[in-house]
Amino acid sequence: MSPRPSWTDWQPLALPEPLAAPVLAEVLDGGQSFRWTLEAEGVWQGAWDDCVVRLKSAGDGSLRWAAPQTLAATAPSKLATYLAASVSFSRRADELPWRSDAHLARCLAAFPGLRLLRQPLGETLLCFLCSATKQIVQIRQMVGLLARRHGRELAPGFHRLPTWSELAAVSEENLRACLLGFRARHVAQTAGFLAGHPGWLEGFADLPYADAKARLCELPGVGEKIADCVLLFGAGRFEAFPVDVWILKAMARRYGLEGWTPRQVAHFGRAHFGPAAGLAQQYLFAWERAHGRD
DNA sequence: ATCCAGGTATGCA
């Protein structure tokens, strides 16, 4: 098969709080990203931006990373950004209303140190455009094909996701060949729009949440849920509260919101959980993934 | 075989 890169030794990675192996798994493979695979027991391998790394949690909750030798130089700073290493998520979690919300309290206790990733905005947009009415396994397959067929090779056998300017050069037919189905049209149209509006994706930093979200919703195939995912996982906007069918069911069940629309639930979530509502959403999601049938 | 999947856009009351 493809030649294997030569990997660095394991290096320490500093985070503000420990991250035990099961919680690391939830962070990397719990629906925020679709680009991580379990390489060996407790060893995750993933790619984003121009990075390829392996990650594992040591017994004490400290993290170790390794990278292909050729990519090792930039890995520490890229990892720090990706894992939002400057953010203390335990502190943000403590700001949530767990003292008066028993369900939230048990979610926090079940996944100590749960983090929100800070992924590249463009990649996040692409991945969540592919996510509409698909299961995680299938989304991983789609973006894996997009990377392999249309993304630059970073190291032997490892490809990055195509940039939007690269995607603009890919036909809708070839996107469909990556199993995107009707999402191929959304990706093609968004690529065309972005090609005609240079810098459009970079103009979000200073916009208020509602404006940034409205702006994202101008893109073909982007509605409220996808916009919230892009803002939360790709822009560090923790007030975003994505409501998918699972969160809709979870909120109905745990908070008595039967019959509420996604938009109503999103509004409730932002009001009830506050400025870190998106972190609460991730905890609720993790809980349902683990205890959904209870 | 038939139905559904981590949504969105569109067309009608």
Added chain:
DNA sequence: TGCATACCTGGA
């Protein structure tokens, strides 16, 4: 504003 329906397609 609110609700139903189409949109692709692999897998249960």
